[in-house]
Amino acid sequence: MSGRLATEYSAWKKLQDLYDTEHNRLVLRDLFAKDPQRFQKFNREYVSPDDASTTFLLDFSKNLITEPIFAALLDLVREAQVEEYREKMFAGEHINTSEDRAVLHVALRNFDEWKIPESGVNEVDQVLAHIKEFSESVRSGEWKGYTGKSINTIVNIGIGGSDLGPVMVTEALKAYSKRDLTAHFVSNIDGTHLAETLRLCDPETTLFIIASKTFTTQETITNATSARDWFLSTAKDKVHVARHFVALSTNTKAVTEFGISSENMFQFWDWVGGRYSLWSAIGLSIAIVIGYANFEELLKGAHGMDKHFRSAPLEQNLPVILAVLGIWYNNFYGAQTHLLLPYDQYLHKFADYFQQGDMESNGKSVTKNGQQVAYQTGPILWGAAGTNGQHSFYQLVHQGTKLIPADFLAPAISHNPIAHSLHHRILLSNFFAQPEALAFGKTEEEVRKELGPNATEPLVKSKVFGGNRPSNSILFPKLTPSTLGALVALYEHKIFTQGVIWGINSFDQMGVELGKVLAKNILAQLEKPEDVQGHDSSTTGLIHYYQKHRKE
Numbered sequence: 001m002s003g004r005l006a007t008e009y010s011a012w013k014k015l016q017d018l019y020d021t022e023h024n025r026l027v028l029r030d031l032f033a034k035d036p037q038r039f040q041k042f043n044r045e046y047v048s049p050d051d052a053s054t055t056f057l058l059d060f061s062k063n064l065i066t067e068p069i070f071a072a073l074l075d076l077v078r079e080a081q082v083e084e085y086r087e088k089m090f091a092g093e094h095i096n097t098s099e100d101r102a103v104l105h106v107a108l109r110n111f112d113e114w115k116i117p118e119s120g121v122n123e124v125d126q127v128l129a130h131i132k133e134f135s136e137s138v139r140s141g142e143w144k145g146y147t148g149k150s151i152n153t154i155v156n157i158g159i160g161g162s163d164l165g166p167v168m169v170t171e172a173l174k175a176y177s178k179r180d181l182t183a184h185f186v187s188n189i190d191g192t193h194l195a196e197t198l199r200l201c202d203p204e205t206t207l208f209i210i211a212s213k214t215f216t217t218q219e220t221i222t223n224a225t226s227a228r229d230w231f232l233s234t235a236k237d238k239v240h241v242a243r244h245f246v247a248l249s250t251n252t253k254a255v256t257e258f259g260i261s262s263e264n265m266f267q268f269w270d271w272v273g274g275r276y277s278l279w280s281a282i283g284l285s286i287a288i289v290i291g292y293a294n295f296e297e298l299l300k301g302a303h304g305m306d307k308h309f310r311s312a313p314l315e316q317n318l319p320v321i322l323a324v325l326g327i328w329y330n331n332f333y334g335a336q337t338h339l340l341l342p343y344d345q346y347l348h349k350f351a352d353y354f355q356q357g358d359m360e361s362n363g364k365s366v367t368k369n370g371q372q373v374a375y376q377t378g379p380i381l382w383g384a385a386g387t388n389g390q391h392s393f394y395q396l397v398h399q400g401t402k403l404i405p406a407d408f409l410a411p412a413i414s415h416n417p418i419a420h421s422l423h424h425r426i427l428l429s430n431f432f433a434q435p436e437a438l439a440f441g442k443t444e445e446e447v448r449k450e451l452g453p454n455a456t457e458p459l460v461k462s463k464v465f466g467g468n469r470p471s472n473s474i475l476f477p478k479l480t481p482s483t484l485g486a487l488v489a490l491y492e493h494k495i496f497t498q499g500v501i502w503g504i505n506s507f508d509q510m511g512v513e514l515g516k517v518l519a520k521n522i523l524a525q526l527e528k529p530e531d532v533q534g535h536d537s538s539t540t541g542l543i544h545y546y547q548k549h550r551k552e
């Protein structure tokens with residue numbers, strides 16, 4: 001039954017026993033020394049069922065597991081009925097129970113493979129056709145602005161899932177981008193974000209894409225209104241808005257009220273979660289930047305992973321493997337965070353993207369049945385592109401007091417093989433070395449041997465690396481649209497699997513509402529801050545200080 005407390009599962013109790021009795025013996029140096037076949041046992045190669053060139057290796061041998069522990073983790077997946085819930089998701093059942101909605105981002109990249117009886121699913125193809133037609137019209141120069149010039153700049157105005165996906169993908173696939181077209185992404189309500197962007201724009205050649213599932217998000221509508229005012233200050237006549245503003249939304253009424261005609265609207269549906277929406281109309285900016293053919297490859301890459309997730313046996317199922325490893329550390333080792341470390345500068349926004357994807361999905365503390373959990377749920381997701389992270393926070397990761405499981409990702413081939421690929425070989429040498437250092441560390445004996453007999457005790461101790469810090473390594477041939485699609489879907493389905501095991505609803509986001517309501521209340525009072533009422537002394541004191549200093 002959905003929404004059960006994870007601790008009720010017998011598999012959970014078994015895992016707790018295994019942790020209690022085994023964790024002191026789970027030393028990677030020993031596990032590898034005892035079993036020369038360890039890498040062979042704990043790696044999986046993914047090959048897309050649709051396209052053999054979309055492939056990657058998942059090496060999960062540097063984890064604090066044995067075969068019995070791995071088996072017990074998979075038993076938990078079975079007992080939590082993850083496969084049954086997966087089939088409910090793919091069938092369009094309303095598994096987002098609090099909002100009574102289906103969860104069907106998989107339908108956005110389904111290419112009619114599966115018949116899914118949910119309203120709107122049969123319209124996906126026509127929205128994709130509209131995206132194709134419009135993106136090609138902009139890229140070819142056929143789409144003209146109000147003075148007859150082609151578009152050379154797009155500004156996507158959106159926030160959260162209406163921003164992070166397009167940003168991450170257009171950065172990740174920059175090698176495939178149309179280099180004479182500039183894409184900007186404005187998300188923050190801070191006027192600086194829009195002001196600094198508009199300084200770079202020419203109203204005659206700029207297209208604004210207003211991306212908002214609800215078309216009620218205060219930041220987005222305010223930014224869109226100011227962008228329209230900026231545009232009209234030059235274009236003057238409102239009739240010109242139609243050539244320079246399009247909308248991506250589920251809310252046709254609000255879009256037309258804003259002044260964007262319905263033929264300039266790209267629709268999606270309530271069964272597309274914001275943080276799962278880059279595959280939908282929200283991906284219009286992606287299609288314009290990299291071209292529709294590459295956008296379609298992105299979708300197909302994800303679809304291949306959907307088929308894998310739906311058909312692979314649990315012990316071969318990559319999203320399931322990542323999910324259970326995360327639960328092992330999060331719920332039994334007490335790790336609080338999870339690191340994403342892409343050794344690819346194009347993926348520098350990958351962790352940012354999954355901060356929303358993971359933390360807005362699984363940052364919950366009540367099950368679908370309304371029970372308060374007494375165990376950890378979603379981890380804090382963070383990360384940075386390698387090798388930059390090594391010069392920032394790796395000190396803590398290597399020698400700090402916290403256990404931080406990490407996923408390392410890298411392409412074997414760079415899109416930019418400068419200096420005869422010397423840069424890439426250096427990058428990959430670090431991609432290989434860091435997990436090795438984390439896993440096997442450096443013993444006191446090795447340090448003494450290195451420093452010699454005169455080394456002081458404190459110096460020796462400071463140079464010891466305890467190691468035994470777990471990681472996964474994902475290595476793929478090249479960062480292509482299809483590979484990116486598969487990787488994003490891999491993590492989407494990892495998040496889904498963990499949410500089912502924890503018994504929570506991964507697809508609503510009640511936690512973002514209170515702050516919005518309080519901010520609206522305070523906004524109404526900021527016109528006369530000296531009279532602010534109804535707050536604690538801290539909020540009142542801060543608002544009074546603002547009042548004192550808000551005039552230049």
Ligand SMILES: O=P(O)(O)OC[C@H]1O[C@@](O)(CO)[C@@H](O)[C@@H]1O
Pocket residue numbers: 159160161162211212213214215216217220274275360509512
């Ligand atoms: O796309 P929209 O409706 O403007 O929502 C933007 C973002 O705001 C939220 O915080 C929900 O309010 C995210 O879930 C969502 O992606």
